[in-house]
Amino acid sequence: MSQPVTATSAEFPFKISVTDAQLELLRKKLDLVTFPDELQDAEWRYGVPLPIMKRLVARWKDGFDWRAEEKKLNDELPQFTRDIEVAVHGNLTIHYVHKKSTLETAIPLLFVHGWPGSFIEVRKILPLLLQTSEDGNFPSFHVVAFSLPGYAFSEAPKKSGFEAKQYGEIGHKLMLALGYNEYVTSGGDWGRIITQKMAQIYGGKHVKAWHTNMPSLGISPTLTSHPILYLQSLIKPLTAVEKAGLERSKWFNTEGRGYFAEQSTQPQTLGYSLSDSPVGLLAWIYEKLVNWTDAYPWTDDEVLTWVSIYYFSQAGPAASTRIYYEITHSPGGLSALGEKPPRIPMGVSYFPKELIIAPRSWVRTVGNLVFESEHSSGGHFAAYEKPNEIVDDLRNMFGRKKGKNGPAFGVVSGRNGFQPA
Template sequence: MSPTRKLTALRAKLQLATFPDELENAQWKFGSPLADIKRLTERWKKRAINEELPMFTRDIDKSETVDAIPLLFCHGWPGSFFEVIKILPLLTASTAEHPSFHVVALSLPGFSFSEAPHKQGFAHKLMVALGYNEYVTQGGDWGGIITRKMASTYGGRHLKAWHTNIPIPEPPSWKSPLSFLSFLLTPWSIEEKAGIERTKWFRTQGQGYYTQQSTQPQTLGYSLTDSPVGLLAWIYEKLVLWTDNYYWSDDEVLTWISLYWFSRAGPAASLRIYFELRADTEDMGRNPTIPMGASFFPKELIVLPAAWLRKSNNVVFESHHKTGGHFAATERPEELVRDVRKMFAKGSPAFGIVPGRTGYDSHVQQ
């Protein structure tokens, strides 16, 4: 279907949308509020989508710094490559005060305008194809899980270090008696208690989507593919509840939703990663040994004690923030970039970890 016909079909579907009723004063207790979805639907009808979402792909944004560090940015669900938009100019900026990066903003296969994967190892092969035989990564949500797998598989020879804003450590167990005993005897801090409560909330009240998408994604896919309002409500709920009081403008929300509605493979394709990788996430394999950086945001979906992370990972950089949630690159771009810069800055354990690339321009007087 041509872009023009897709736009016509979208507007027709939005015009014919039927909305459910709603309990009085429900607010967010039962999901996306009716008033919000109606407002966004009206805005979507009138929005000049082609002007705000030009149909092109962009693989890489290069820094002007000669020795910039190649960095693969990997998003998750319900995000897209669009999440890099705020941090891209910050990461590629060239100054004498902090390292600079060549950023490859990957669009996961089946998401947005990317095709479905044909072979394994697509992200690593992309970096090599672009001429980056040695590189570092940054990711959240599925991006954090995928780059962890890459760190296990390609760590050392190709992937030199990885940073994530969704650090998920292994909890202590009797398999390591000393670690488990330390867990039992060490009291939690106020921040750690808050993190545990946030994790409990997610696992008891916010994880229904995961069960559906990891077991019967095709069934859900019919609704999300046929109904733009259904897709809007499904994703809008996550954008609001997974952030830390972040203000989403209506146009910002509709950009995120439109990238799924107009995706090459359709909205349902992005759900299958939950089904396909479910077994892998249950068995994460060996822990990566390459340097790891972790940024902790209080309203992330899973917030567990950092001490657990250090037990099984080579953590060389760690940062704890007072605010921020699941979409760090959108909510707190300056803070996330500051963390990545510090991890690879002069004097840090990961400085110069990519041979010949320090992130500082060796050809400029500093």
């Protein structure tokens, strides 16, 4: 039987340190690249354009300084590893970022990433969340962001059946090990699925509220399931923003979802290409970085840093795709998440270039929705694209402003994010 992790579990400081041999092998593989041909009028309709790939590969091979980027990540993000035991799956060494606010009563926040993201997504919001407010206008947070098992520098599961529940178990036991018996969560992509599962399992006693920037899963309210929402939907037509969201969802389901079919059915087959070919990995991820964001001005070095974390990951890039198979093949699949709506407070940030954007009445069937915020720009990687907006939403949800409490103010006992009165 799995034993609970305690605050005395061993924690080890961690620094990213890719070996010279790994860097040399990458360079050799880039030297041997064979590019495909391309139709004259292809542009982005067929995938990443050939001229862009040639430019990125040339930069990766000659000019991109991984050592400089590695140092920046190590300097900016306090990183650690810790062994966490998962029921049936045994111990896994988990990599995570953890930084405490100078304010002891700050709110413990667990940030959970997805694919093709990583712990790097917390990079921009971390310093903002740690800030304290002398005039009491916003709360401060203690921040934890772990690399999902099989991602970056976390060990990958060795057995099949590692589903949303197990990822949630990792996150929960990590928070307990760090001394946070009560905490709140925020996540997008698989991070949204995992934090929703955590809200279902640990909500109330440990998880006190959850926030997401990917409000994609919900059901159309019916007269029997959600009578008030159903009647409201009959009276109130969809807004222009909601109609645009449905169009975005239609695009994703018809033009952008091919990767999902492959990763959720035959991830091992795809894994040979992602593991052996850095150019293939670059194209596979870069396509999403462009198509899933809202005209975000990616620099070449940003892209290459993002992809290099996958290429140099402990388990290799193929391990990161198995989450699709495991969760979609779990009992009930993704739809099972809606069978037990969490009762704890839920907050949602809406961004127009998210992948699937349900009408607001659908989102309100997911849980106890107490906070909603609409944004005029931004996409799937909201914490990275729009860090100020995400942080403002978290502050407004959990804080207080001008004497008015946010809808989830004070949910964590003794830690409301402000100086004690």
